Amino acid sequence: MLTFSTLGLEGSNHHFVLQRYLAAHGIADATRIVLFDDFHSGARALIAGEADYLLQCAVHPAAAEITGTYRTAMVVVDAFISPSRPMALVRAIGSGEGAGKVGVQRATQNYADLSAWPTVVHEPTVLAVQAGLAEGRYEAGVVFASFAAAHAERFEVIEPIGAICDAWIVYGREAVDEGRAVVWKDSPVARQYRERIGRSSKHGGS
Structure with missing residues (x-):
């Protein structure tokens, strides 16, 4: 059984996307998932052989x-794109001790207009x-839309964000590139390239 960390x-976005990745490869039943509080712990576990692969957005x-830190002991072995869990900017109904403060995970801080809050506080995760x-x-805060739906009596959605399609990195211990670019030649965008080149050629473009 393979171990992915x-x-x-x-319920984190990383956990959600890893589950989708394993399902897309058809190996979900042959793998186990280990979750870490930070990526340094995950990288050290991978290098020590306690996990086979590590996923990071x-x-x-x-x-x-x-x-950069672990470049000599672990390498990028795959990359893919995947939508995140749907997100939203939500606000508490009524004032409280947190008035004037908005919480965000740093990677999500540009997903919505936060100018209404004088204090932006960065958290390590959306959870x-x-x-x-x-x-x-x-x-x-910028959170998963499901959070607001589950607590509709306390929070209101003031800006729906939806799912964000991000790039994701998979690390392993054995390099797969052999000094060349590893490209999915029949990917959806590869087909898009060929279609656009074909249209351009028909119209005499370059």
């Missing part, structure tokens, strides 16, 4: 640091933002 807790604030809202530490 990523950022947890259960390419726009996660720690992506460049993780890739942490949700916890901060539930505890009354924030007036608003």
Whole structure:
């Protein structure tokens, strides 16, 4: 059985996307998922052989640091795109101790207009933002849309964001590139390239 690791807790966006990735490969039943509090712990577990692969969102604030720090012991072995869980900017109904504060995971801070809140607080995960809202530490936050739906009596959606399609990185211990670009030649965008080139050729374009 293969072991894939990523950022947890259960229900995090990383956990959600990893489940979709494994299902797309048809190997979900032959794998187990291990969740870590931070990517340094996940990278060290991969290098120590406690996990076979590690998943990280390419726009996660720690992506460049993780890739560079452990470059001699683990390598990028795959990359793909996947929508996230649908998201929304929500606000507490009524004022509380968190008035004037909006919580965000750093990678989501540009998904919505946060100018109405003088204080922006960065949390390590979207789940942490949700916890901060539930505890009354924030007036608003960028969270999973399901959170607002589950707590409609306490929070209102003020800006639907929807699902964001991000790039995702899979790390392993054995390189697969052999010094060349590893490209999916029959991917949806590869077909799009060929179609556009074909249309351009028919019209004499370059």
